[in-house]
Amino acid sequence: MIVLVWLALPFVLVDYTLYRITQAGVFAIAIVGMNLLIGLSGQLSIGHSAFFALGAYATALASNDGGMSVYLALPLAGLICFVCGFLFGWPALRLGSIHLLLATWGLAIATPQLLRSSYLEQWTGGVSGIYLERPDVPFDLPISSDQWWHLVTLVAVLILFPIARNLINSRTGRALRSIRDHPQAATATGINLPLYKTLIFGVSALYAGIAGGMTGLLTDFVAPDTYGVFFAMILLAGAVTSGLSGIWTALFGGLLIEFLPDVAAFATTEIAFPAAAYGALLIIMIYFMPSGLAGLLQRWRVGRVDQLTGDRRGLSLPPRRPPI
Numbered sequence: 669m670i671v672l673v674w675l676a677l678p679f680v681l682v683d684y685t686l687y688r689i690t691q692a693g694v695f696a697i698a699i700v701g702m703n704l705l706i707g708l709s710g711q712l713s714i715g716h717s718a719f720f721a722l723g724a725y726a727t728a729l730a731s732n733d734g735g736m737s738v739y740l741a742l743p744l745a746g747l748i749c750f751v752c753g754f755l756f757g758w759p760a761l762r763l764g765s766i767h768l769l770l771a772t773w774g775l776a777i778a779t780p781q782l783l784r785s786s787y788l789e790q791w792t793g794g795v796s797g798i799y800l801e802r803p804d805v806p807f808d809l810p811i812s813s814d815q816w817w818h819l820v821t822l823v824a825v826l827i828l829f830p831i832a833r834n835l836i837n838s839r840t841g842r843a844l845r846s847i848r849d850h851p852q853a854a855t856a857t858g859i860n861l862p863l864y865k866t867l868i869f870g871v872s873a874l875y876a877g878i879a880g881g882m883t884g885l886l887t888d889f890v891a892p893d894t895y896g897v898f899f900a901m902i903l904l905a906g907a908v909t910s911g912l913s914g915i916w917t918a919l920f921g922g923l924l925i926e927f928l929p930d931v932a933a934f935a936t937t938e939i940a941f942p943a944a945a946y947g948a949l950l951i952i953m954i955y956f957m958p959s960g961l962a963g964l965l966q967r968w969r970v971g972r973v974d975q976l977t978g979d980r981r982g983l984s985l986p987p988r989r990p991p992i
Contacts, residue, residue, distance in 0.1 A: 670916065674822050678815040687886065688926055690818045693825055694882045696922030699907045700832050700915055701875025707912030708836060709868045710848030711757075712765050714900045715772030716876045718779040719749045721895035723877025724884035725783065728798045729791060738803055738885055742824075745881040746874040753873025757866040776900040783892035797891030800884055817886060824882065825919075828875060833915050835871070844868055909953050911962025920961045 674693075678686055698720060705711050723745040730741035756775070782788065784795045792798065805816045835841050843864055846854040855861055884890040902925055910921030932945035957964050 698879035705872035715775035717900035720880035723880030727881030749877025754870035757869030911960025914962025
């Protein structure tokens with residue numbers, strides 16, 4: 669159903685609204701990466717804006733200076749972010765949860781400063797940033813550039829989301845859950861904690877890097893101030909409200925990141941306090957959905973099953989056999 673709706677949107681929305689929906693889908697890719705790191709392995713991070721920025725700049729440099737097709741530059745940016753995330757995560761394993769959180773916060777603070785540094789200005793463009801040029805729609809298709817990149821984002825979602833789902837349900841996912849819940853027991857059973865925790869940190873950074881590269885292409889521009897600490901906190905808010913255990917619910921988090929500021933601004937047209945309304949809306953959502961949309965849907969499904977089971981018992985039918 670989600671895929672069908674996504675396919676229909678280019679033909680019913682104007683380009684600007686379609687662009688914003690596409691941007692929400694790109695944010696959802698980064699949120700899935702955060703869900704794998706925080707929800708699956710239990711590692712806290714508020715520094716994914718750094719990997720988001722690294723993916724955007726890597727895509728820009730590969731396509732502008734390297735002459736590489738953007739369709740190859742995006743996976744390359746993801747690979748670079750995977751390596752950087754792995755290397756950052758390895759020494760961070762010696763830190764506790766709070767110290768790791770502070771380390772990633774420091775990464776989020778330092779990255780914009782490094783990008784605008786005069787030493788890197790020849791590559792990053794300094795405070796002026798870098799302009800990108802999206803390639804033309806291939807095969808002379810009768811659609812606009814925004815419509816084409818909406819479909820490209822759909823392809824990326826259909827590739828990356830199932831990979832994340834399969835990872836969660838795989839042996840690696842079970843190992844990461846055991847590390848999250850009982851690290852001492854996981855070590856006793858022979859699970860290599862440093863390897864698994866650094867690998868998932870790298871995978872999470874890969875998702876953020878691909879999302880960063882796609883955002884740069886959608887906006888045709890990357891600049892250091894776009895990827896500050898506030899953006900890192902917004903990504904975290906999108907992950908929490910969508911549910912750290914969810915995959916497809918990350919689309920809700922992406923929509924939240926993209927459209928909640930508009931809702932807050934509309935709600936405060938008379939008093940001009942959009943930031944206060946934005947914070948209040950987030951607080952309300954966290955209060956009523958402490959486990960995010962994924963948790964809310966899970967509770968609804970459990971309640972629905974209990975209701976159906978009760979109905980069956982009321983009809984004196986044998987209860988359903990539990991799954992083996």
